[in-house]
Amino acid sequence: MVDEPTGVALAPITDNDVRAVAAxxxxxxxxRLSPAEWARCAVPPWDVDAPxxxxxxxxxxxVVGAYLAFYSERADGDRTRRMCNLAAWCVLDEHRGHGLRMVRALLRQSGYEFVDLSPSGNVVELNKRLGFESLDTATSMVPNLPLASRRGVRLVTAPCAIEALLTGTELSVYRDHRGAAAALHFxxxxxxxxxxxIARxxxxxxxxxxxxxxxxxxxxVLARAGHAPYRHLLLRHRALVTLVERRVVGRRxxxxxxxxxxxxxxxxxxxxPARSIDYLYSELTCVPW
Structure with missing residues (x-):
C-alpha cells in the first residue's frame, strides 16, 4: 500500500525482508546489536504459523520504518489463543507521520490478542487511545549479593540437565525458548x-x-531458595540487581x-484477563537490548 504523495509504501515483513529490516x-x-544479531532476533525460535x-x-x-512483531499460539484451557507481541518500533524522523500506518496494520489482523511489553514515551498514551490497558508491573529490586546458599538448594544450568528435570508445560516452554537470544535459563x-x-x-x-x-x-520454591538465584545472576551473568515483578514471583x-x-x-x-498475560514468546526473551 503506497501513499501516493510521498511514495512511502507499507508492507508486511517477510522472510526475504528480514536482513534489510535488521540493517x-x-x-x-x-x-549494540549487529545486523546479524537483529536478524536472528527478528525470527523467534519457536514454531508458529506467523503471518x-x-x-x-x-x-x-x-527501509524507512519498521515495527517488529512476535506471534505465538498459547493454550488456554480447551482452546488456543493467538498472541501478537508488538516489539521494536522505529521510523525515520522525516517519515514519522507514517508510523501509525504500521500500528493500524498490525492491529487490523483479526483473531489476535495484543501485548506491548516495552512501550515508552508517547507510545503509552497512543496505546491507551487504541484500547490497550496497563498491566500491574509493581517491581522490587533485589541486590545480587554473593551470599552462601543454604543447605538443600542447588541451581542447574546445563541445557541437558535442565531438559532432563522438566516435564509437561515447563519442558515445552524450555524447548521453545532455549534458542531465544535474550533468555537465561536455570x-x-x-x-x-x-x-x-527464565531471566534476561x-x-x-x-x-x-x-x-x-x-x-x-x-x-x-523460588522463595524457599532464598538468595541463591540472585547470587547466580551476579556470578554467572554479572548482574548487580535483579528486577522482580510481583505478578511474576508473587510476594516481594x-x-x-x-x-x-x-x-x-x-x-x-x-x-x-490481565492475570493470564505473561512474558513468554515475546521480544523480552528474543531481543537482548
Whole structure:
C-alpha cells in the first residue's frame, strides 16, 4: 500500500525482508546489536504459523520504518489463543507521520490478542487511545549479593540437565525458548522440589547491570531458595540487581526494595484477563537490548 504523495509504501515483513529490516534497526534503533544479531532476533525460535514478522515502510526501495512483531499460539484451557507481541518500533524522523500506518496494520489482523511489553514515551498514551490497558508491573529490586546458599538448594544450568528435570508445560516452554537470544535459563532445586526460571539481562539508564525475571514456574520454591538465584545472576551473568515483578514471583523477595517507577507493559484483549498475560514468546526473551 503506497501513499501516493510521498511514495512511502507499507508492507508486511517477510522472510526475504528480514536482513534489510535488521540493517535498518541496527543503524537507527540500537547499534549494540549487529545486523546479524537483529536478524536472528527478528525470527523467534519457536514454531508458529506467523503471518509476517511485523510491518515496514519503504521509500524508493529503502527501509524507512519498521515495527517488529512476535506471534505465538498459547493454550488456554480447551482452546488456543493467538498472541501478537508488538516489539521494536522505529521510523525515520522525516517519515514519522507514517508510523501509525504500521500500528493500524498490525492491529487490523483479526483473531489476535495484543501485548506491548516495552512501550515508552508517547507510545503509552497512543496505546491507551487504541484500547490497550496497563498491566500491574509493581517491581522490587533485589541486590545480587554473593551470599552462601543454604543447605538443600542447588541451581542447574546445563541445557541437558535442565531438559532432563522438566516435564509437561515447563519442558515445552524450555524447548521453545532455549534458542531465544535474550533468555537465561536455570532450574532451582530445593530439597527435591524444582522451579524453572527464565531471566534476561537488562539496562537501566544505559547501564547493563540488571537482570529481570520473566518466568517462574513455582514462586513458592523460588522463595524457599532464598538468595541463591540472585547470587547466580551476579556470578554467572554479572548482574548487580535483579528486577522482580510481583505478578511474576508473587510476594516481594527478602532483601529488596520497591522500584518507584517500574516500566509500563500493556495489553489489548477482549477475552484474556490481565492475570493470564505473561512474558513468554515475546521480544523480552528474543531481543537482548
Amino acid at each position: 535498518f534497526l541496527h543503524e537507527h534503533l540500537n547499534r 509476517n514478522h511485523g510491518f515496514m515502510l519503504r521509500q524508493g526501495g529503502e 532450574v532451582v532445586k530445593v530439597d527435591g522440589d524444582i522451579c524453572y526460571v 539481562r537488562d539496562r537501566r539508564r544505559g547501564l547493563p547491570l540488571f537482570a529481570s525475571l520473566l518466568y517462574v514456574s513455582d514462586p513458592v 523477595p527478602k532483601l529488596s526494595w520497591e522500584q518507584h517507577s517500574p516500566r509500563p507493559k500493556m495489553f489489548r484483549s477482549g477475552q484474556v
